[in-house]
Amino acid sequence: MGALYSVAEIRQAERAAAAQLPPGTLMQRAGRAAARIALGIIGAEPVAHQALVLAGPGNNGGDALEVAASLAQSGVGVTLVQLGRADAAGALNHIPAGRQWALVVDGLFGIGLARPVEGAARAMIDTVNALACPVLALDVPSGLDADSGAVIGPDGVAVRATHTITFIGDKPGLHTLAGRDHAGHVIVDRIGIDEALLPGASVHMNEPAMFGLAFAPRLHDSHKGTFGDVAVVGGAHGMAGAPILAARAALLSGAGRVFVASVDHGPAFDSGQPELMFRDAASFNFAGSTIVAGPGMGDSATAIRLLGKALDGDNPLVLDADAINLIAASPDLQARLAARTAHTILTPHPLEAARLLGVTAGVVQGDRLEAAREIAARFDACVVLKGSGTVIAMADGEALINPTGNPGLASAGTGDVLAGLCGSLLAQGWPARDAALAAVWMHGEAADRLVAEGCGPIGLTASELPAAIRRVLNRMVAERPKPAGQPQS
Numbered sequence: 001m002g003a004l005y006s007v008a009e010i011r012q013a014e015r016a017a018a019a020q021l022p023p024g025t026l027m028q029r030a031g032r033a034a035a036r037i038a039l040g041i042i043g044a045e046p047v048a049h050q051a052l053v054l055a056g057p058g059n060n061g062g063d064a065l066e067v068a069a070s071l072a073q074s075g076v077g078v079t080l081v082q083l084g085r086a087d088a089a090g091a092l093n094h095i096p097a098g099r100q101w102a103l104v105v106d107g108l109f110g111i112g113l114a115r116p117v118e119g120a121a122r123a124m125i126d127t128v129n130a131l132a133c134p135v136l137a138l139d140v141p142s143g144l145d146a147d148s149g150a151v152i153g154p155d156g157v158a159v160r161a162t163h164t165i166t167f168i169g170d171k172p173g174l175h176t177l178a179g180r181d182h183a184g185h186v187i188v189d190r191i192g193i194d195e196a197l198l199p200g201a202s203v204h205m206n207e208p209a210m211f212g213l214a215f216a217p218r219l220h221d222s223h224k225g226t227f228g229d230v231a232v233v234g235g236a237h238g239m240a241g242a243p244i245l246a247a248r249a250a251l252l253s254g255a256g257r258v259f260v261a262s263v264d265h266g267p268a269f270d271s272g273q274p275e276l277m278f279r280d281a282a283s284f285n286f287a288g289s290t291i292v293a294g295p296g297m298g299d300s301a302t303a304i305r306l307l308g309k310a311l312d313g314d315n316p317l318v319l320d321a322d323a324i325n326l327i328a329a330s331p332d333l334q335a336r337l338a339a340r341t342a343h344t345i346l347t348p349h350p351l352e353a354a355r356l357l358g359v360t361a362g363v364v365q366g367d368r369l370e371a372a373r374e375i376a377a378r379f380d381a382c383v384v385l386k387g388s389g390t391v392i393a394m395a396d397g398e399a400l401i402n403p404t405g406n407p408g409l410a411s412a413g414t415g416d417v418l419a420g421l422c423g424s425l426l427a428q429g430w431p432a433r434d435a436a437l438a439a440v441w442m443h444g445e446a447a448d449r450l451v452a453e454g455c456g457p458i459g460l461t462a463s464e465l466p467a468a469i470r471r472v473l474n475r476m477v478a479e480r481p482k483p484a485g486q487p488q489s
């Protein structure tokens with residue numbers, strides 16, 4: 001379920017399938033499947049049924065020709081614009097101006113795109129991106145790297161589709177980095193290829209089925225000690241809000257008791273959430289607490305000492321923000337992190353991940369899956385590489401891409417909320433993998449619900465997330481899947 005395949009894996013399955021079929025079969029199937037989707041989209045369009053089909057020089061263009069033929073057979077008026085290999089400037093290659101299209105079908109380039117798009121193809125993509133009509137991309141929006149979700153080239157362009165029909169198997173690049181903006185709604189069509197021809201996927205979409213069994217209803221016979229203690233370590237001078245956001249998220253997602261352990265002289269209490277308990281981190285007894293280290297922690301000697309203590313202990317641990325930066329700057333702290341045996345989750349954004357790996361953020365973003373896996377393996381921890389299409393990676397190489405969330409989350413403090421939520425689930429006894437997957441999914445889902453209610457994406461604030469996460473979490477518990485063998489109510 002929700003498997004994602006690399007281009008190399010797709011190519012391998014395609015070769016094995018094609019060897020058993022008459023030539024052209026897969027392309028015909030791809031074209032017909034895409035034409036069905038195209039007709040579905042056109043059907044909802046009030047304007048005259050005029051479709052623009054763009055066909056590139058390779059097999060993606062071959063798919064487009066099949067779509068054009070199918071649509072024409074169905075009575076749709078089709079304008080076909082072909083892009084030859086050599087005659088990039090030919091008269092055939094212009095998109096007629098001033099026309100209203102019910103749909104554009106993008107069959108310029110698929111998984112064979114090998115270099116940045118230039119010349120006539122680039123001009124076509126710019127033209128398509130300026131149109132207001134729906135755009136159906138065949139296999140991959142032209143210009144997008146199906147493995148990484150990057151637009152190919154330093155100053156590259158890629159089609160912004162409203163829909164993408166992708167063949168044989170789903171692809172990670174459609175769901176992370178620039179992928180979500182370019183692919184739109186993704187439809188997977190196996191084009192009749194036996195699933196057995198595909199390898200066991202090591203990358204999946206992060207869906208409730210991946211972690212849903214961890215949700216448990218609360219027993220009546222329980223008390224605050226049952227649901228764990230969370231201690232958020234952070235709050236250097238001027239940054240007192242960051243640990244409060246993490247702590248509020250931990251409390252509203254069910255931790256029994258939540259402390260803010262300030263590295264500096266922190267506030268005495270949070271008037272907005274008086275249940276939180278404030279302590280001086282230097283004298284706080286962390287025994288038995290799940291530690292969330294990093295929000296607004298700074299880089300003082302106290303912060304470094306407290307972080308070292310947290311790394312050496314056997315408390316479940318979430319490392320965020322400044323904690324990650326301090327570790328990145330210290331081989332000693334790195335060794336202590338790698339030596340840990342208790343549950344550990346790291347939640348870097350791309351720049352923090354880059355510091356950990358000693359590379360640039362551009363390198364991290366160029367291959368988010370690989371970067372997250374590398375950090376997970378190096379430190380034997382669960383890694384949450386944040387951003388659109390957050391990647392969650394485990395030390396054994398398993399990786400997932402998260403589909404929830406929206407640009408409303410792109411404001412200061414939302415990462416603190418995520419760290420607090422991860423810590424809360426760990427404190428309630430969840431293993432690191434399940435805690436990270438569920439936290440990332442619910443954090444995004446809460447933001448999506450807030451947007452649906454009109455509270456974003458513009459102006460969504462981190463403070464609004466904890467209550468929305470609480471609603472998502474309680475619904476997930478109520479609707480949790482039952483273990484196999486038990487009746488699903």
Ligand SMILES: NC(=O)C1=CN([C@@H]2O[C@H](COP(=O)(O)OP(=O)(O)OC[C@H]3O[C@@H](n4cnc5c(N)ncnc54)[C@H](OP(=O)(O)O)[C@@H]3O)[C@@H](O)[C@H]2O)[C@@H](O)CC1
Pocket residue numbers: 010011014026027028030056057058059060061062063085108109110111112113114115116117118121138139140167168
């Ligand atoms: N494999 C499958 O599973 C199935 C594949 N199917 C379909 O085939 C697609 C893959 O087809 P593909 O391998 O022919 O590659 P494709 O994406 O058409 O692009 C390569 C062409 O573009 C050219 N070209 C590249 N970059 C360029 C640039 N920047 N600017 C200009 N030109 C550039 C390149 O030229 P060359 O580099 O050789 O000079 C070559 O001509 C796949 O996505 C799916 O839609 C389905 O039919 C059924 C099953």
Ligand SMILES: Nc1ncnc2c1ncn2[C@@H]1O[C@H](COP(=O)(O)OP(=O)(O)O)[C@@H](O)[C@H]1O
Pocket residue numbers: 321349385386387388389390404405406407408409410411412413414415416417418443
């Ligand atoms: N465009 C986006 N789409 C989806 N999620 C996003 C987007 N931008 C940011 N986020 C999420 O918001 C959070 C931001 O965290 P972070 O960068 O650490 O911010 P901060 O440190 O200010 O809290 C992460 O969970 C990230 O995945």
Ligand SMILES: [K+]
Pocket residue numbers: 060106107108109110137138139140141142
């Ligand atoms: K395409």
